[in-house]
Amino acid sequence: LAAWVHGDPRKVIYPTDSYGQFCGQKDTLNENKTILFYFNILKCASPVVLINLQCPTTQLCVSKCPDRFATYIDVQASYRYKxxxxxxxxQFCKPGFNNPRKSVAQVLRDEDCPSMIIPSRPFLKRCFPDFSTKNGVLTVANQTTFKDGRGKTRNVTDLREAANGINNVLDARSVGMKIFEDYAISWYWILIGLFIAMIVSLLFLVLLRFTAGVLFWIFIFGVIGIIGYGIWHCYWxxxxxxGIPGSDLTVYxxxxxTDFRVYLQLRQTWLAFMIILCGVEVIIILMLIFLRNRIRIAIALLKEGSRAIGYIMSTLFYPIVTFILIAICISYWAVTAVFxxxxxEPVYKVMANQTLCKYANLTCDPETFNTTNVTKLCPGAQCTFAFYGGESLYHRYIFIFQLANAFVFLWLVNFAIALGQCTLAGAFASYYWASRKPADIPLWPLFSSFGRAIR
Structure with a gap:
């Protein structure tokens, strides 16, 4: 109940900017800004990304990604006549910023605007460099180098490393969401496959009373034949x-x-394989000889089980009930876990490129961060959104709640499985104890058994 009251699944659906605001959420200022833009994507190649699962640069919601190379220095210098x-x-600066007269140093210090923009395209609702290859060379907009807006010329391979850093974060955060999206896209193919498997299984079970013995012996002799072929191949x-040089060496x-093919060039290897397969072949043949009566009983049980299913056809559809119950359990667990x-509440932390910054990973307030001395002691440090959390008693025990949610999930899943086993066992027991089959079998054996299991 607490999770459903305090949780907000929008925090998973929408990307979140550095101010903890959702990109693309309806009835907000970012309703038409569905894509997340990184001020300096080069910082995403820092090891800090993997440690904190957050890129140490300002992140902004935008309506579209940049489609050209540009630096703030060049744009500011030409704003009067261009x-x-x-x-x-x-439009890639902070909302409301429109002061081209402000010095470049102050703009970059306050992170009012990015130092550069590069041609990008949206991927996973985030702006990534628009990579392409030209004559086998990695390029962005047919260029292999670009200006970073801070007086340096960089190679586009630096952008690729930064993009890989973001991808690692996204992979760490959204594996579950990707699986969910895959199911959402291909659910009808999954249902078609399950339906076909159900029909094939139905035919197999119904015909098992006539083909159990034949199928069993085909399988047994097939195994014997395959092992026999393996023995012949090893001998060959x-x-x-x-006579081949080096083939008489031993494994010792x-x-x-590390290359297993080296061992395949030795006669000793094939001799060992042949001896092992011969031993397995002898064991199987001896088991067939001494356990032939048991095998006949097993075949008879398979045939009798097929007859029981023929009299109680409703048991073939009960696994659908178990599937639905387990699906409900999984859905409840997943939704509760997301909530x-x-x-x-949004938690902001200091993201610093310098590993020796004593303020790194400390909580901060983005509204007052620029007035503190953190930026002076740790140049380039940013107060960015990190995660959702809090300091209350409830937030401190969220991990315990997640464990309890997982425990309830496992308990409910096993209960659904056990309920199915008890129901089917009771239904087939009514067939087994019926003196005259099918006259003495109850009218609705499966429903009667389900009721007894519930009670």
């Missing part, structure tokens, strides 16, 4: 390697090798 360039560039390889002589994971 206002269109300024108007285009400032053993004889074929005769060549020692441990628990998102039941918190």
């Amino acid at each position: 206002p269109d360039q300024w108007n285009y560039f400032r 390889e053993y004889d074929h390697l005769k 002589d060549i020692g441990f090798q 628990l994971a998102t039941s918190g």
Whole structure:
């Protein structure tokens, strides 16, 4: 109940900018800004990304990704006679910023605007560099280098490393969401496959009373034949390697090798395989000889089980009930887990490129961060959104609640499975104890058994 009251699944559905606001959420200022833009994507190649699962740069919601190379220095220098360039560039600045007269150093210090923009395209609702290859060379907009807006010329391979850093974060965060999306896209194919499997299984079970013995012996003799072929092949390889230099070496002589094909060049290897297969073949044949009566009983039980299913056809459809119950359990667990994971307030932390910054990973307030001395002691540090959480008693025990949710999930799943086993066992027991089949079998044996199991 607490999870459903405090949780907010929108925190999983929508990307979140550095201010904890959702990108693309309806009835907000970001309703038409569905894509997350990174001010300096090069910082996403920092090891801090993997440690904190957060890129240490300002992240902003935008309506579209940049489609050109540009730097703030160049745009500011030409804003008087090229206002269109300024108007285009400032849509990637902080909302409300429109002061091209502000010095470049102050703009970059306060993170009012990005130092550069690069041609990008949306991927997973985030702006990624628009990579392409030209004559086998990695390019962005047919360029292999670009200006980073801080006086340096960089190679596009730096962008690829940064993009890989973000991908690692996304993989760590959204594996479950990707699985859910795959199911959402291909659910009808899954249902078609399950339906076909159900029909094939139905035919197999119904016909088992006539084909149980034949299928069993075909399987047994098939196994014997395959092993026999393996013995012949091992002997052929053993004889074929005769006289080849180096084939008479032993496994001990060549020692441990990572390439298994080295061992296949030795006669000793094939001799060992042949001896092992011969032993398995002899064991199977001896089991068939000494357990022939048991095998006949097993075949008779298979035939009798097929007859029981023929009299109680409704048992073939009960697994659908078990499937639905387990699906409900999984859905309840997943939804509750999402609500628990998102039941918190935005928490902001200091993201610093310098590993020795004493303020790194400390909580901060983005509204007052620029007035503190953190940026002076740790140049380039940012107060960015980290995760959803809190300091209340409830938030401190969210992990315990997740464990309890997992325990309830496992208990309910096993209960659904056990309920199905008891129901089917009771239904087939009514067939087994019926003196005259099918006259003495109850009218609705499956429903009667289900009622007894519930009671």
